Amino acid sequence: MQNKTAPEVSRTPTQGGSQVSPMEEGPHVPVSPWQLLMLLTASVFFAELTVMGFIYELSPFSALENALFDSATLTVFLFVMIHYFMYRPLVREIHRRRRAEEALEEANRTLEEKVQERTQDLESANKSLLTEIETRKWTENELRRSEARYRLLIDTMTEGLELTDARGVITYVNQRLCEMLGYNPHEMVGRPMNAFFATHHADFFETNLKGLRECAFGHHELTWLTKDGREIYTIFSPRLLFDQESNFTGCFAVVTDITERKAMEEALRGSEKKLRFLSSRVLTAQEEERRRLARELHDELGQDLATLKLELRSLKKNLLDPAGPISEAGSKCEEMLRYIDGVIENVRRLYQDLSPTSLEDFGFTEALRWLLEDFGKHHDVDVSAELEEVSHLLSQEAQFIVYRVVQEALNNVGKHAKADRVSLQVRRSPNEITLELEDNGVGFDVEAARRKSPQVDRMGLMFMDERAWMLGGKLSIQSMPGKGARVTLSVPIQRGAGSP
Ligand SMILES: Nc1ncnc2c1ncn2[C@@H]1O[C@H](COP(=O)(O)OP(=O)(O)OP(=O)(O)O)[C@@H](O)[C@H]1O
Ligand SMILES: [Mg+2]
CATH class of the missing domain: 3.30.450.20 (PAS domain)
Structure with missing residues (x-):
């Protein structure tokens, strides 16, 4: 567009030079009218002179006079004719052509001016078009860049x-x-x-x-x-x-x-439900424990003390009877002492159940050993223990919780396993402590038992799980019907819990 040039304007010969216009030259004829006039006059003059002198045999003077007259007449006539019929139209034509030429020149000039104006317009239009193209290119690039940015944003x-x-x-x-x-x-x-x-x-x-x-x-x-x-x-x-x-x-x-959030909400609802159930269960368990304590106090301690009272009465009677043999009183005393030992053992078991003071008295490892041996004694079961010293790796609170887990696992063996051999192992590895209680009893379907728990009368497994969770550990049970059971508790070592 930019290179679109103005139409070529023809230059007239008058511009910038002294050339003669073709109009001024007139029509191109071999002889001019005036030469023709001269020629004709001369021809008439000489023809007349000849005719008059030789044909009419006039005197040279008369012949010259006639010839002059005729040729002059003809010359005047032709001159007038030429002037009116040739020269004047020719001059008019020349003037007309000059005017036309001037008009043409004027038109050329105007045209040239217009062409120059138009060329300038075109050049400035071209310039602004170029600027516009540049701006558009820049805008397009910016758009492309911004689109790429948005696409990246959207995709990431x-x-x-x-x-x-x-x-x-x-x-x-x-x-x-x-x-x-x-x-x-x-x-x-x-x-x-x-x-x-x-x-x-x-x-x-x-x-x-x-x-x-x-x-x-x-x-x-x-x-x-x-x-x-x-x-x-x-x-x-x-x-x-x-x-x-x-x-x-x-x-x-x-x-x-929001799938994860939903799952978390679901889990939260589940644990809220569980928590509500647990807290209600804790209250019931406390009530049950109190009843059991009252029953034990009534059935065991009350009975024992009543028996002791009877025995003492009978001893008093023996001692007050002077005829009574003193040896009988002695053996009665022996019997009562043994009985009192039994009562003391019962009371100890009772408070041990309530709060494992053995933990404070003997330390964690020995308390576990005592728990196992006591279980063996009361359930007529062979027990064996392999216990590494780990008490310094667990806080007091953690020791108490682990103790309760082992206690519940032993309770289950006593209640359900019908085992005649139970073993307890405590091992330590660099990061955790592992306790393993194994029995050779009837075994059970762990999954089914977990599914049924928690129920009002089946809370043991769930409490064991909860306690392991509280310690940041893990409880696993391996068992199959007829194949005994192995309860494994892994607890992370609590650095700085105590001195080794
Ligand atoms: N060592 C085991 N040998 C055989 N069966 C067991 C053993 N441990 C647990 N079970 C089975 O798993 C079930 C669930 O045990 P869990 O301790 O949760 O309840 P529970 O002992 O019946 O009642 P709770 O402990 O609340 O007094 C038991 O009823 C029993 O059938
Ligand atoms: Mg139980």
């Missing part, structure tokens, strides 16, 4: 994003949404958005479109189906899109994955 954002047309057909999905659902973008684009929802949301788009249009946006809890059939929970936040004539053209939506 932690939320899913999708665009749909007015029919709910997906036109764009970002990387995150593809990751959430396990699809490639080309597997999603072109398909209706509803196809990726869980079946109960299958008509979500159609059902909600009117509502969506009215409020323009909102947040919806939507369940999606992944490519491998899993359900994921999301918050779906759509925005509607309209063109310049306010026609609905589709929507874009941000999709936030």
Whole structure:
């Protein structure tokens, strides 16, 4: 465009030189009219002279006179003729042509000026066009850069994003949404958005479109189906899109994955339920414990003291009877002493059950050994213990909790296992302490027992699990019906819990 040149203007010969216009030269004839006139006059003169002298034999003077007269007459006549019929039209024509030429020159000049003006206009238009092209190029580059930035932002954002047309057909999905659902973008684009929802949301788009249009946006809890059939929970936040004539053209939506949050909420609800159950169970257990204590005090200690009282009465009677043999009183005393030993043992077991003072009296390892041996004595079971010294690796509180776990595991052996051999091992490794209680009893289906627990009358396993959890440890039980049972408790070592 820029190189579009002005049309070539022909230069007239008058400009810039002393050339003679072709008009001024006149028509190109071999002889001019005046030469012709001279020629004719001369011819007439000489022809007349000849005719008069030789044919009419006039005197030379008369012949010359006639010839002069005739030729002069002819010359005047021709002169007038030539002047009127040739020279004047010729001069008029020359003037007309000159005027035309001047007009043409003027037109040329105007044209040239116009061409120059137009050329200038074109040049400035060309310049501004070039500037505009530059600006456009810059804008396009900026747009491209900004688009790339937005695309990067969209593809790296932690939320899913999708665009749909007015029919709910997906036109764009970002990387995150593809990751959430396990699809490639080309597997999603072109398909209706509803196809990726869980079946109960299958008509979500159609059902909600009117509502969506009215409020323009909102947040919806939507369940999606992944490519491998899993359900994921999301918050779906759509925005509607309209063109310049306010026609609905589709929507874009941000999709936030809340599956983990849902699972955590579910777990929280579960543990709240469990906590409520546990706290009610703790109250019941306290009540039960008090009743058991009262029963034991009544049945055992009360009976024992009543027996002792009877024995003492009988001893008093013996001693007051002077005829009574003194040896009988002695053996009665022996019997009573043995009985009192039994009573003391019962009382000790009672308070040991209530609070394991043996832990403070003997230390953790010895308290465990005592617990095991006491169990063996009362249940007629062979016991064996391999106990490494670990008390310095557990706090007082932790020792108490571990003790309770072993106590419950032994209770279970006593209540359910029908075992005749029980062994307890305590080992330490660099990071944890492992306690293992094994019996050779009837065994049981651990999974089934865990499923049934917690129930009002089956709390032991659950309490053991809870206690292991409190210590940041782990409780595992291996058992099968007929194959005995092994309860393993692993507890992380608590550095600085005590001195070695
Ligand atoms: N060592 C074991 N040998 C055989 N069965 C066992 C053993 N330990 C547990 N069980 C089985 O697991 C079930 C659950 O034990 P859990 O301690 O939770 O309840 P429980 O002992 O019946 O009642 P609770 O401990 O609340 O007084 C028991 O009823 C028993 O059937
Ligand atoms: Mg139990």
